[in-house]
Amino acid sequence: MTFVTRFAPSPTGPLHLGHAYSALLACDMATSHEGSFLLRIEDIDRARSRPQWETRIFDDLHWLGITWPTPVMRQSLRLDVYEHALETLWNNGLLYPCTCNRRDIAAAVGAPQEGAPLLGPDGIIYPGTCRKKSDRTGPMPRTVPLRLDMVAAVDRTVDLFGKSAGFQEDGVGPEGETGWITFSGQEMIETIGDVVLSRRDMGTSYHLSVVLDDAEQGVSHVVRGQDLFEATRIHILLQSLLGLTSPVYHHHKLIRDDTGKRLAKRDDARAIAKYRAEGQSPADIRAMVGLCHR
Ligand code: GLU
Ligand code: ZN
Numbered sequence: 088m089t090f091v092t093r094f095a096p097s098p099t100g101p102l103h104l105g106h107a108y109s110a111l112l113a114c115d116m117a118t119s120h121e122g123s124f125l126l127r128i129e130d131i132d133r134a135r136s137r138p139q140w141e142t143r144i145f146d147d148l149h150w151l152g153i154t155w156p157t158p159v160m161r162q163s164l165r166l167d168v169y170e171h172a173l174e175t176l177w178n179n180g181l182l183y184p185c186t187c188n189r190r191d192i193a194a195a196v197g198a199p200q201e202g203a204p205l206l207g208p209d210g211i212i213y214p215g216t217c218r219k220k221s222d223r224t225g226p227m228p229r230t231v232p233l234r235l236d237m238v239a240a241v242d243r244t245v246d247l248f249g250k251s252a253g254f255q256e257d258g259v260g261p262e263g264e265t266g267w268i269t270f271s272g273q274e275m276i277e278t279i280g281d282v283v284l285s286r287r288d289m290g291t292s293y294h295l296s297v298v299l300d301d302a303e304q305g306v307s308h309v310v311r312g313q314d315l316f317e318a319t320r321i322h323i324l325l326q327s328l329l330g331l332t333s334p335v336y337h338h339h340k341l342i343r344d345d346t347g348k349r350l351a352k353r354d355d356a357r358a359i360a361k362y363r364a365e366g367q368s369p370a371d372i373r374a375m376v377g378l379c380h381r
Contacts, residue, residue: 090121094153097130098130101143110153127160127304130163160300169295176329208317236281254323256336294321302332307334
């Protein structure tokens, strides 16, 4: 199997140590497997994406010694592809419109029962307020958020979930998960719920775009942070619903600051630009994130 991996930054802030680690690791893996490393710009969040950030990300990556084929894939140019996939899901009765805001959801959830899981990969698990009352007939609405009906989706993928679904983890999840990771449909319903697949003002969502783009780019190995490990089950389900092949996943450790906190985009203290300005070399960056010299 040819090895194809990618780095998929969102141009919403500076590249920091955590991104550099992810990109360098993916690039190293592509080199050692004699495969390819691709870049993709995840700019569906039009309100937060900035061309200046994109320019700086390219510049930092080049400085780190990373190269990639051009033109790069850009999510903002693929909205028709996302819409087409949403139509497919809509026509199969798997989506419903929902305009509940955070407040509505928090109110509907009320006091959590003891021991009941409350948080999924996307935050509070949606209580299903609009699931029954939304109209699913007629053409797909384009200006409201659309949720995936998880019960219906699991039902539609009985083949996959009949023997419990799974994915190949070649890296390691946050709890040390590795190898063939299995999960059941019931688990998807209880611990993930009806995720939003088309967000307001985006016409898509991270989950939907990422599976369609990885498939389009022929990605065989997804290298990314452990923070996305839980979301992988959503991606496997979507791949199954949309008839796409699932890649192998390689989740990696997260780079933390001195207090053990995960680095965030706004964490300018760890921006690669700052290390560059201070005179550190790409080899210094590699050493900082625990990658050997190349
Ligand atoms: N754009 C995503 C991020 O910045 C990458 C998601 C992925 O690698 O699947 O976290
Ligand atoms: Zn709703």
